[in-house]
Amino acid sequence: TVLEAKKDMESLYPMDRLLCGDVGYGKTEVAMRAAFKCVMDNKQVVFLVPTTILAEQHYQNFKKRLASFPVRVEMLSRFKTPCEQKAIIEGVSLGRVDIVIGTHRLLSSDIHFKDLGLVIIDEEQRFGVKAKEKLKEMRALVDVLTLTATPIPRTLYMSLMGAKDISCINTPPENRIAIETHVVEYDKALLSQAIERELKRKGQVYFVHNRVEDIEEVKEEVVRLCREEPRVEHAHGQMSSRILEKIMVDFLNNRIDVLVSTTIIESGIDVPNANTIIVNNADCFGLADLHQLRGRVGRFTRKAYAYFVINQHKPLTPEARKRLEAIHEYSELGSGFKIAMEDLEIRGACNLLGVQQHGHIAAVGFDLYCQLLSDAIEDLKTKQSGTEKSDEISLPPVSLPAVD
Secondary structure, X not given: OHHHHHHHHHOOOOOEEEEEEOOOOOHHHHHHHHHHHHHHOOOEEEEEOOOHHHHHHHHHHHHHHOOOOOOOEEEEOOOOOHHHHHHHHHHHHHOOOOEEEEOHHHHOOOOOOOOEEEEEEXXXXXXXXXXXXXXXXXXXOOEEEEEEOOOOHHHHHHHHOOOOXXXXXXXXXXXXXXXXXXXXXXXXXXHHHHHHHHHHOOXXXXXXXXXXXXXXXXXXXHHHHOOOOOOEEEEOOOOXXXXXXXXXXXXXXXXXXXXXXXHHHOOOOOOOOXXXXXXXXXXXXXXXXXXXXXXXXXXOOOOOEEEEEEOOOOOOOHHHHHHHHHHHHOOOOOOHHHHHHHHHHHHOOOOOOOOOOOOOOOOOOHHHHHHHHHHHHHXXXXXXXXXXXXXXXXXXXXXXXXXX
C-alpha cells in the first residue's frame, strides 16, 4: 500500500487514491510515510481531519514521529488562539510550515500555500464534496490521498468503476479480537451489567448520546445505572475548547470511568483502556457512523463490546432496520469494506458529477448510466496509455469537474 502511494506520487499524473482499511489497521502510518516523502521533495502537506480532538491526536503523533527530522508540523483548529492561528497561517504562506494538520479551518479563504504537494483527507465520509473539491482547487497538480474505513457510496462507486485508484489494507494488527456486537432495546438492567462488567476489569466506557440538549440528564441516568458511583463526565462540541481538551485528556489518562459524549469521539480517537461502547438511539445513525463508533473500542488485545440501543416504543424505518441488521451481521475483523458495500446498496450509487454523495440516478436509468460511465472511463484510459507510449510530451489527463 505504501509503495502504491509512493509510485503514484512519482508518476506524471496527480495521485487520487482511496486508502480503505478498517479502524485501527494502520491507515495513518501510510499517510505519515506519504507526507514525509512529500516534505523531502520540498513540498507542503495538508492533513484534513473532521474534529479538533482528532487533529490534536494526529499533531502529537506527527511531532513525536518526526522529532529527529528538520520538519515543522503545525495544527490549525479552534484549540489555537487567534494570535497562534495568525502565526501558523503566515508560516504556511511563506513555506516555513511543512505539514499542517487541521479541521475545516484549513478550507478558509485566508489560507494560502507556498508550494502544496499533498492533500490527505482522513475519514472522508465526514466531509462534503464541495469541501474536498476546494482543497483540490488550491493547486492544479496536487496529490490527494483519502483515508477511510467506510467510504461513502459516491467515492466507493468511483473506485469500483475505475475513476479513482483504490488500495485496501486487509491484514488486522496482531492479536486483534473481533468486537462482540449487540443490537438491543433500552434495558436498564442490561446496560448496568455492561457498564459494571467493564469497570470491574478496570476498563472505561463510552456512552454515546448525540443530543446536546439533554446530554446532562443522560449523564445523571448513567450514574444511577451503577451500584458504585463511577467517575462520569460528559463532552460535546459546543463546549469551550479548554474544557473539552481537559475532559479528553482526563479520559485518556484513566481519570474518568464513563464518558457520555456526542459523536465527537467518532473519528480516530485512541483510548486503549476503553473497551465497551453503548450507542443510544442507534437507529438515528448512518451505517458508516455506527461502524466508526464501534471502532473506538477493541483497538488492542482486550475483548471489547458494542451495544447499539434502540427505543422499544419507537418503530424502526425499513432503512434503519437494514442498517442495524448490517452492523450486527458484519462484526468480524476487517468488515468495513463489506459495510461500505452494504451502504452502497441501501443508499444508492450517487450523483458522480454533482455534490450529492448518495442517491439513485433516475434521469437515464441506473444500468444505462453505469454503462455510459464505464465506457467513458475506459476511453480515457485508452487515450492515456496511447499518449504515454508516444514520443510526444505527455500532459495530465482532463479530470471530470464537479458541477454545483
